[in-house]
Amino acid sequence: MAITLLSSPLQGFTDFRFRNAFHHYFGGIDTFYAPYIRLNGKLKIKQSYQNDLQLENNSTTNLIPQVMTNDADEFLFVVKYVQSLGYKELNWNLGCPYPMVTKSGMGSGLICNPTKIDEILKRAHNETDITVSMKMRMGYEHAEEILDTFPILDNYPLKSIAIHARIGKQLYKGPVDLEAFSRCLDSTKHKLYYNGDITSVEAFQKIQERFPSIDHFMIGRGLIADPFLPSMIKNNTNEYPKNRWDIFSEFHDTIYQQYDEYLSGPTPIKMKMLGFWEYFSQSFSNPQKTYKAIKKAGNQVKYKNAVSEILSKERKLS
Numbered sequence: 001m002a003i004t005l006l007s008s009p010l011q012g013f014t015d016f017r018f019r020n021a022f023h024h025y026f027g028g029i030d031t032f033y034a035p036y037i038r039l040n041g042k043l044k045i046k047q048s049y050q051n052d053l054q055l056e057n058n059s060t061t062n063l064i065p066q067v068m069t070n071d072a073d074e075f076l077f078v079v080k081y082v083q084s085l086g087y088k089e090l091n092w093n094l095g096c097p098y099p100m101v102t103k104s105g106m107g108s109g110l111i112c113n114p115t116k117i118d119e120i121l122k123r124a125h126n127e128t129d130i131t132v133s134m135k136m137r138m139g140y141e142h143a144e145e146i147l148d149t150f151p152i153l154d155n156y157p158l159k160s161i162a163i164h165a166r167i168g169k170q171l172y173k174g175p176v177d178l179e180a181f182s183r184c185l186d187s188t189k190h191k192l193y194y195n196g197d198i199t200s201v202e203a204f205q206k207i208q209e210r211f212p213s214i215d216h217f218m219i220g221r222g223l224i225a226d227p228f229l230p231s232m233i234k235n236n237t238n239e240y241p242k243n244r245w246d247i248f249s250e251f252h253d254t255i256y257q258q259y260d261e262y263l264s265g266p267t268p269i270k271m272k273m274l275g276f277w278e279y280f281s282q283s284f285s286n287p288q289k290t291y292k293a294i295k296k297a298g299n300q301v302k303y304k305n306a307v308s309e310i311l312s313k314e315r316k317l318s
Ligand SMILES: Cc1cc2nc3c(=O)[nH]c(=O)nc-3n(C[C@H](O)[C@H](O)[C@H](O)COP(=O)(O)O)c2cc1C
Pocket: 008, 009, 010, 011, 012, 034, 035, 036, 066, 093, 095, 135, 164, 172, 195, 196, 197, 198, 218, 219, 220, 221, 222
């Protein structure tokens, strides 16, 4: 069975600069989801969201915008905006676990409110011709919450429901709940995508064996930690290309240069790259030492030296 791999959005990481460079150097991803647009009460799209979605900034072919809201007017406003750029689909985020979000009834805090979900979907479908897809957890407090939303969701022609197989309360900790995901498969007519902890080819294969009916898989953190992962999954191999670290190095330099141009001053670029290295370091032989070496680098020259030292060590080991 042919599989489709989707890049799960990470706000602060998978913006257009990252996606374009990723697509160019690694490939393996069929569809990218953009991190969410959030309006915070004002009917205005922030410039950074606009930059992220404008077609001229994106060289990846399939990009799907995402919104996080619990307000129908906001939803419709974002629909109009993404349609004005030419997008045909809008993904709705019902997964974000952070208390600031969930306490105001958004993200995974909205899963327990099928009435509200119904109201928004009804207006989206009555008043626009956008295709809606969902990205959800299975609940905030417990994994059965989603089961009460399925009868509502089944009334609408949603394209798909991507499920991160955790509950909001877990944040990103603890295991994914595959039993509960399996119950979801039996409880809706919609096409489900699997999301959560695909961090290696073996982890992917285990999920695929457990859920043979699933053919769409979303990868979030695993793709940043090991950008070769999607193409290795696609090629069904554990082997890295021979020039693995050269490719990684070019990718790194590309995103570094772009973030350096965009962010002003040494501290923001340092923080940006340190964020990436929290993930990148996980696929290096000594993750902790690698991360520490980057963290310690006090200025841009030291940072560049630290990166080339880390990479040359890794080349010798491979
Ligand atoms: C820092 C961070 C930012 C995230 N931002 C988003 C987001 O903007 N939209 C979204 O749907 N999910 C977001 N997520 C969730 C991921 O897309 C994904 O669903 C989750 O990490 C589980 O998949 P994974 O184990 O493959 O990473 C974010 C996760 C992290 C760690």
